[in-house]
Every structure is written in C-alpha cells, then in structure tokens.
Amino acid sequence: MQRRTRWVLAAAVAIAAPLLVQAGSSPASAHGTLSDPPSRVYVCMKEDPEVPKSAACKAAVAAGGTQAFYDWNEVSLLDAGGRHREIIPDGKLCSAGREKYRGLDLARADWPAKQISSGPLTVTYHATAPHSGSNFEYYITREGWNPTMPLRWSDLVLIQKFTNVNPTQFTSWTLTIPPRSGRHLIYSIWQRVQYSEEAFYTCSDVDFGGSNPTPTPTASPSPTASPSPTASPSPSPTVRPTNSPTASPSGTWQAGKAYKTGDRVTYNGLIYECRQAHTAYPGWEPPNVPALWLRV
Amino acid sequence: MRRVLLAVVSVLFAGACSTPAGSPPPVAGSPVHAQHGPATFPANSGFNGTDVMFLQMMVPHHKQGIEIARLAKERTVRSDVRVLAAAIESTQDAEAGTMAGWLRIWGQPPTADPGSHAAHGGMPGTSAEEIEILRKAPEGEFERRLLNMLIAHQDDAVQLARMETSGGANTQTRELARRIDTSRSAQIKEMLGYLR
Numbered sequence A: 001m002q003r004r005t006r007w008v009l010a011a012a013v014a015i016a017a018p019l020l021v022q023a024g025s026s027p028a029s030a031h032g033t034l035s036d037p038p039s040r041v042y043v044c045m046k047e048d049p050e051v052p053k054s055a056a057c058k059a060a061v062a063a064g065g066t067q068a069f070y071d072w073n074e075v076s077l078l079d080a081g082g083r084h085r086e087i088i089p090d091g092k093l094c095s096a097g098r099e100k101y102r103g104l105d106l107a108r109a110d111w112p113a114k115q116i117s118s119g120p121l122t123v124t125y126h127a128t129a130p131h132s133g134s135n136f137e138y139y140i141t142r143e144g145w146n147p148t149m150p151l152r153w154s155d156l157v158l159i160q161k162f163t164n165v166n167p168t169q170f171t172s173w174t175l176t177i178p179p180r181s182g183r184h185l186i187y188s189i190w191q192r193v194q195y196s197e198e199a200f201y202t203c204s205d206v207d208f209g210g211s212n213p214t215p216t217p218t219a220s221p222s223p224t225a226s227p228s229p230t231a232s233p234s235p236s237p238t239v240r241p242t243n244s245p246t247a248s249p250s251g252t253w254q255a256g257k258a259y260k261t262g263d264r265v266t267y268n269g270l271i272y273e274c275r276q277a278h279t280a281y282p283g284w285e286p287p288n289v290p291a292l293w294l295r296v
Numbered sequence B: 001m002r003r004v005l006l007a008v009v010s011v012l013f014a015g016a017c018s019t020p021a022g023s024p025p026p027v028a029g030s031p032v033h034a035q036h037g038p039a040t041f042p043a044n045s046g047f048n049g050t051d052v053m054f055l056q057m058m059v060p061h062h063k064q065g066i067e068i069a070r071l072a073k074e075r076t077v078r079s080d081v082r083v084l085a086a087a088i089e090s091t092q093d094a095e096a097g098t099m100a101g102w103l104r105i106w107g108q109p110p111t112a113d114p115g116s117h118a119a120h121g122g123m124p125g126t127s128a129e130e131i132e133i134l135r136k137a138p139e140g141e142f143e144r145r146l147l148n149m150l151i152a153h154q155d156d157a158v159q160l161a162r163m164e165t166s167g168g169a170n171t172q173t174r175e176l177a178r179r180i181d182t183s184r185s186a187q188i189k190e191m192l193g194y195l196r
Helices: A002-023 A040-047 A055-064 A099-105 B002-015 B049-074 B079-106 B128-135 B139-167 B171-195
Strands: A031-036 A119-129 A134-141 A156-165 A170-177 A183-192 A199-207 A264-267 A270-274 A293-295
Touching: A031 A040, A031 A183, A031 A199, A040 A055, A040 A099, A040 A199, A055 A099, A055 B139, A099 B139, A119 A183, A134 A170, A156 A170, B049 B079, B049 B128, B049 B139, B049 B171, B079 B139, B079 B171, B128 B139, B139 B171
Parallel strands: none
Antiparallel strands: A031 A119, A119 A170, A134 A156, A134 A183, A183 A199, A264 A270, A270 A293
C-alpha cells in the first residue's frame, strides 16, 4: 500500500509538472529504470530484496542492503545536468556513484543476463513518473570488456541517442546492437531537460554467447606492490584530547575527532562545550549544531 | 487518491509562491528574517519554489531518519554506532525544527500531506514496512541492516541537499543544504567503515 501510494504520488507529480513552468525553477522527481533488458536493480527487485534468488542479487543485498531495491526506480542524481562523466567516478557507473546503490557496482560475471545477439533489439524503459522533454542515451560495453573488472566510462560505446523524448510508462526503442561476444552491459542515461537537472542511470547485463577475453595479467595491479601496513603509525583513539576537570579549552575544533560530553573546543575564537558525544564532521561545526555544542 | 493529488498540486503551487489564505504574501527577493536559524547567518534572502520544496521534503525525511536512528537504542549495537545514531537523532531533530520554522515564517505549508509521503514529491522515503522489517531483524543481522538503511537514507538526504544547492535561492536554506551534504557524506563514510 505504502509502495502503491508512492507510485500514485509520482504520477500526480508528473501530471502537475507543467504547472511548474510558472514556478520557474521547481524540480519534481521522475522515476524509472530499464525493464527490458532488465537493469540490475530491476532484476533484484523482481527477485525480492528480502529473499534474492541469484548469487549476484544475494551479493548485492549483502553488500549494500535492501533499500536500494525498494527504491529501484531512483538510481538518479538530482543535480546531474548532463555532467555524468564529471560526477560519477569510474567503477561506480551502475550506482551513479551513490553509496545507497553500491551493490549494483559489483563486478561479477554471474549477474542474471538476457541472451541477445547483434542486430535490432527492442529495449523498454519503465518510468513510474515519465516526464516530457527528456533525452535518453544507450551505450554498450566495448568488445574486449571484462565483466569482472570495474566498469569505466571509457568502456562504453554509444549505440544511440534520443532527444526530446516524451516517455510514457513503458517506452520502447529499437536499437541496433553491434557484434559482441560473451557478457556485456547495456548502459543508459535518462537526462531530464525540463524542470529538473535530474538524470537516471541503468546497467543491464546481456549475454551474446561465447566468451569474454580473459583479463591480461599485466593489467592487474600487483598485490606485492602494496605498502606494508606495519610501517604506518597505528591510529590510536587515545590521541583524543583529554580535558582537564578545570574546563579549560581543549583545543581547536577539528573534523574527524571524536568528542564526548563535556569536552571543550574553540571555534572561530569562541569556546563551546560538547553536549553529546559524537564524531565531528565538516558541516557539524559547533555554531551550526546547537544540539551538539553549547557556547560557553 | 484525489486528496493526494490535490495535496501534491498544492505543494507545486506553493513552490510557485502562491499565497495561502490568511498568511502574508511572501515576496521573492525581499528579506525574510528567520528566528530559528543560527545567529551567525547574514540576513535572509528571498526564496523560490526549490527552497520550499526542499524544506517540505526534508522535514519529514529528517523525521524518518530519527525514527530509524532511534532503533539503535532498542537493540544491541556497538557503542560507536549507538553514539552516531544518537547524534543523528538530536541534530536532525534540531534541524527539522529550524526548517519547519522557516516554512512557517514564509507562510508556506509545512508538508503537503504528512500521512502520505506527499512531501517527498516522489523522492524516496523509507516506508513504515521497511522500518518494521528492520525492527524485527534477528540479533545477528540488526546492526548491519540498521547501518545499510541509514546509509541509504542519508544518501537520499544528500541528493535532496544537492537539489537545493543547485536550484535554491534562499541563502540560509542553501547553506543548511550544503552542511547537510557534507555532514551526511561524512556519516556515510563512517558507517561504511563499520560495515567492513
């Protein structure tokens, strides 16, 4: 019911979206993923995130939890605005660089894959909140790509781009798939153009039959080259400033430090006392989080 | 469904700075003096639809985060996780109060429909069923599930914050969004460390 409500809302937002023209700059979220060939998130959602069947979905849930698969239609970046290659690092293309979706980045050769061959292929995008005036781009991994290696932008070859699309709940296109052998990924980017900078990303595993080339051993980083961990000083939690019972300032506030109740710090020349134990983060500077720091 | 639709439409109109009955018309570009924000901020600037939508989405999202974080008190987790969860609870509680205060000052509705996730405008919210599954998770799985749910939740918060920093107009709200982005990103990093 909850889930259904959300879909209804998404649809309502879609219907209401044209009203935003008057607002000038309001975003409204769209939702969707490639349903055929199914994206990784769609596959594991269909399997049931609580009891996944395939080894790949089991591993993805183990790596990142179930929430990603309940929110299968939101592998998106709200502020993308076409900057995909700038803001999504290599190796994280399937998750859009979002930790929530990190299970989708697992480089495995056993993701459930649709059998396909080169030539025409009909693909279908399932949009729970379709928006007019969108651009869709479809890519396939290069011949020679290895599914057990992290996916990089340079692995992707553009198949086709569709601009100014007005998608419906299920939108299909016929792509011309180039010759490949073994396992590959079809990658898509849905970039909204009107009302929002939001973009959606999908990874769909496909299998052409035959085999992928074995990874060249020269390319892999040698494990012997790793620096010996024994040389580094062990990060001891005891370096935390101890505060004297006289309540004198115990030093300048520092992100990354663990503070406990009663600790005192200076920040911009002012003294603050810790109200609640926490690890300090950028964004949690004492004047900004009165819940954690009291000015004294 | 009809009620929900109307609620959503009302959010969108709110985004267009319509005037709710009985409240003074907010004028974009005019100073709005917030009484709830940290005193160190400069005078507030005007606001746009993105600011309003961000706050209306973020208040309930914060409250859901608090609900998840509170589960750490009921169940067995390591002390670092308990400390983090407690800090999430109190900081988000304070921020939710600040944000709700800004909406009040601006004469905007606090949410479109608090009972239906309407305020998310389609953005994810962790559903009550999912929180219930976590609450009932076996002892050996609880901490991992809690961390994964919090990571997902804060990851969504980062997205909402970036929507605001890229499209919002109000100085205070953009600054809060920037701090939400950095502090939640740091929380996620810390939590990923606990999962290793």
